[in-house]
Amino acid sequence: GAGVSQSPSNKVTEKGKDVELRCDPISGHTALYWYRQSLGQGLEFLIYFQGNSAPDKSGLPSDRFSAERTGGSVSTLTIQRTQQEDSAVYLCASSRAGRSYEQYFGPGTRLTVT
Amino acid sequence: AQTVTQSQPEMSVQEAETVTLSCTYDTSESNYYLFWYKQPPSRQMILVIRQEAYKQQNATENRFSVNFQKAAKSFSLKISDSQLGDTAMYFCAFMKHEAGSYQLTFGKGTKLSVIP
Numbered sequence: 001g002a003g004v005s006q007s008p009s010n011k012v013t014e015k016g017k018d019v020e021l022r023c024d025p026i027s028g029h030t031a032l033y034w035y036r037q038s039l040g041q042g043l044e045f046l047i048y049f050q051g052n053s054a055p056d057k058s059g060l061p062s063d064r065f066s067a068e069r070t071g072g073s074v075s076t077l078t079i080q081r082t083q084q085e086d087s088a089v090y091l092c093a094s095s096r097a098g099r100s101y102e103q104y105f106g107p108g109t110r111l112t113v114t
Numbered sequence: 115a116q117t118v119t120q121s122q123p124e125m126s127v128q129e130a131e132t133v134t135l136s137c138t139y140d141t142s143e144s145n146y147y148l149f150w151y152k153q154p155p156s157r158q159m160i161l162v163i164r165q166e167a168y169k170q171q172n173a174t175e176n177r178f179s180v181n182f183q184k185a186a187k188s189f190s191l192k193i194s195d196s197q198l199g200d201t202a203m204y205f206c207a208f209m210k211h212e213a214g215s216y217q218l219t220f221g222k223g224t225k226l227s228v229i230p
Contacts, residue, residue, distance in 0.1 A: 031216065033216065033217075033218075035218075042220060042221070042222045042223070043205065043218075043220035043223075045217045045218065045219070048216045048217065056216075056217075059217075089157060091157075091159065093159075100209065100215060100216040101147050101149075101164065101209060101211075102161070103161075103218065104161075105151075105158055105159035105160075106158065107156060107157050107158045108157045108158070110157075
């Protein structure tokens with residue numbers, strides 16, 4: 001595709017529900033990154049994928065957060081038992097292998113937990 | 115750990131004027147990248163300019179230029195001939211320059227408004 005796409009654009013969910021956020025990277029980009037942007041914490045790194053494997057999950061804020069990537073392409077970020085503090089914009093980025101200094105971002109998913 | 119500080123939460127500039135956004139960082143690394151990203155209301159982060167720390171020459175991209183002072187750990191962004199489309203949040207970011215590095219560390223951002 002022309003750029004990184006994310007869906008849904010906006011998601012409103014009730015506290016305690018599970019949500020899935022999707023990221024479609026640029027075709028040919030083997031590296032994929034998730035970030036979270038919140039009012040209190042600013043922009044934080046969550047997780048990085050190279051191909052289907054995630055060598056670094058240290059940025060995930062709790063064990064309620066998980067992410068997977070299949071086929072070296074689409075990635076899903078899952079938040080279980082959502083809490084109000086999970087409300088944020090979740091940004092996905094991708095890059096070619098070895099070119100993490102050229103990360104292209106998607107438009108993000110705004111998650112609101114009520 | 116690296117930290118990035120943007121001390122100006124909000125700024126405004128008249129259309130066609132020049133504005134400078136400030137950024138300082140703290141690191142013990144000797145080689146790294148510094149970035150300025152723009153985030154308009156559409157939310158999509160767009161890379162404005164990138165600087166490699168080992169390069170002494172300041173990076174320039176059209177109306178955007180940086181003043182990189184490695185010893186002072188300062189990395190400011192100058193926007194010349196400001197345009198209405200420059201209205202956005204601007205984030206300064208840091209990344210280590212080594213094999214396997216991938217994590218961007220961002221500042222809190224500066225909200226820039228260009229006034230017609």
